[in-house]
Amino acid sequence: MDSSRYLFMTGPTGFVGSNALRHLTRHSAARPWSAIKVLVRGETGAEQARALGAEPVRGDLLDPSPMLREVISGARYVLHCADAAWTSSYAEARARMDENLIGAINPHHVARAVYVCGSSYFGASEDAALIDERTPPRPLGLGPAFGAGLRALRTAGERGLDYVAAFVSGVYGPGSWFTRQYLHQLEQEQPIPVLEPPAVWPYIHIEDCVRALEFLLTLEPAKLETAGREVILTDDTPVPMTTFIEELARVTGRTARLERLERGALQARLPPFEFSYQSANMLHSNARLRGLGFECKYPSVKEGVPALELARR
Structure with a gap:
């Protein structure tokens, strides 16, 4: 397989990212990428990546080097799980990270980019009605911080980027x-x-969460064009x-x-x-995710x- 067909992944040491990396490095020969490159900051993260068979790439999305931008632009698949530190400047840092990553992706080379954020972007329902991807968002908690990244993603989509925005709900497992x-x-x-x-x-088991991320990375573009490129990840x-x-x-x-x-x-x-x-x-709904063909374990x-x-x- 062509060695240039690699998956570039951010956030490999976070809860969702670390579980996604372990999942994606299992039976990797059956997947459409030939290698996984992961963004790390220090040697501990690099060692963890190498232990799982991934290639560490040193860098920081808050201030990406030319080398890091080149790695991102050369990726055939992108999985963005990185998050900013939970501080008073969280929203500003998250926006900068998201915009730097999305701006470096080559929309004419990448097969699919999956952007991971929280379903708190959609917020709370005013009544007992289920919230889905068509519901006007009412962000709460960390939700407002995802707005800048989503706008950058949609703009890139208008320019040809094949993307999915994955809104992860209350993902649980050891370590959440x-x-x-x-x-x-x-x-x-x-x-x-x-x-x-x-x-x-809305809750989702960590195993179902990472399975859904892989599903969205490899789903046929025609299904996304029909259903929509913004997908809530939650259980039934x-x-x-x-x-x-x-x-x-x-x-x-x-x-x-x-x-x-x-x-x-x-x-x-x-x-x-x-x-x-x-x-x-x-009350977030997974009707779109199920309609695309995914079933929660x-x-x-x-x-x-x-x-x-x-x-x-």
Whole structure:
């Protein structure tokens, strides 16, 4: 296979990115790229990449070197999982990273670019209706920070870039931030503050998430032209946050001490950023993803959480 047909990937040390890299380096001969090059900043990331059979590329999307731009422009496939640090300048940094990457992609050479961001871009529903990709976005939490990158992506699409924007919902698995937080609270028998009635969230098992990213990388362009190039990644069944917590408790043999609070009391207990997520009904639909032909291995947290084997871990 032509050695120039490589996949360039960002964010290989993050939660989604590291799992995606492990997934994509398995049985790599069956995939349309001949190699995987991953963006890293330091030697630790480089060692992890090499251990999985990927080629590390040193650089920084906040200030890409000519060499890094050349690697990006030469890629046949691009998977953008990199995220900015969670600081007060997150939105500015994320926008710069996204715009630098998208600006360096050669739309006449790349076969597909997949841009990964959060489904919080679509935000909360005002009623019980499901939110899909046609719903006017009402970003919350980190959601507003994705706007600049999405605008750059759509503009590049008008110039010929074959792309998919993948809006990942509440992706869970060993190492995801909210899974770790809940497991710690369960282990320490701490009260877990939740909204009453509980907010409903879209969830997706990390295995289904990375499978969906590969699916979108290799999907026929004609299907995307028909369905749309912006796709929410979530499982089949949004559920109350309490259901997710209680599933974690059940499979680990612990008791969930749920502290059910009305909106004002919960807002007083949590930082604004965390409250924005904890209080939002995000009934996001995966109808477009399913319509494209993808099926979740774990259609809800009822199947997905036990598959994490948390009791054994």
